[in-house]
Structures are given as structure tokens and as C-alpha cells.
Amino acid sequence: MAYVQGRSDLGDGWYARVEANYLSSFLFRQSFTQSYDEVISAEVHSTGFVEKDWSSYGLSVVLQRNENFQSITPGDTVIIRKLPRWTSRAATTASGASSRCGLAGIRAPGCCTAPN
Secondary structure, eight states: EEEEEEEEEEEEEEEEEEEEEOSSSSHHHHHSSSSHHHOOEEEEEEEEEEEEEOOSSSEEEEEEEEEEEEESSSSSSSEEEEEEEEEEOOOOOOSEEEEEEEEETEEEEEEEEEEE
């Protein structure tokens, strides 16, 4: 199993973060792990995102990948790659409302304003 966590300053106020997990064999994990939780955990999650923050606004683009091991048989996995998701946010206003708009993939827009 490999675990990578990283961050990078991309310049001009943009930055990137990544948390990636890789498991080559579920049987290996079950045989050599040190805790019961790791033995029964059949999911591996990886996430990466790029963000930019302005004085009171921000923009995020997120990529995610989940791998579910169905059994110890090699290749018996289900891989879920989520479509890129972007989110735009604004700081809280004097009235206590904040704004967040986003788009997951291509056809799932959403925008809302909610009180804090």
C-alpha cells in the first residue's frame, strides 16, 4: 500500500493539494496489516484539488477516485471516478448569508444562498 500526501504552490494565488492511496493487493493488506480496521476496510480513497482564494471569494476544482475491493481475487474491484467538480464561494455578508455555487460534472448545476 502506498500513501502520498502533497501540496504545491502553483503561482498567482493558485495552489494544489493531493491525498492519494494505492493498494496493489487486498490479500496483502489483510495479511500484513497491524489493525483490525485496516483488515476489514475494502475501500481506498484518493482526492486532489486546485484552489484559488481572493479577498472574499474562492474557487475550487476537485477530482476524486474510490476503489472498492470485492474479494481477495486480483482484479475483483470496482473503481469509481467522480467527474471533476468546481465550487465558487463568497464570504459571509453583514446579513449573515454566504453564497456557494457549484457544478459537478457537466449536467448537474447547483447554486444556493443560505444563512449561517
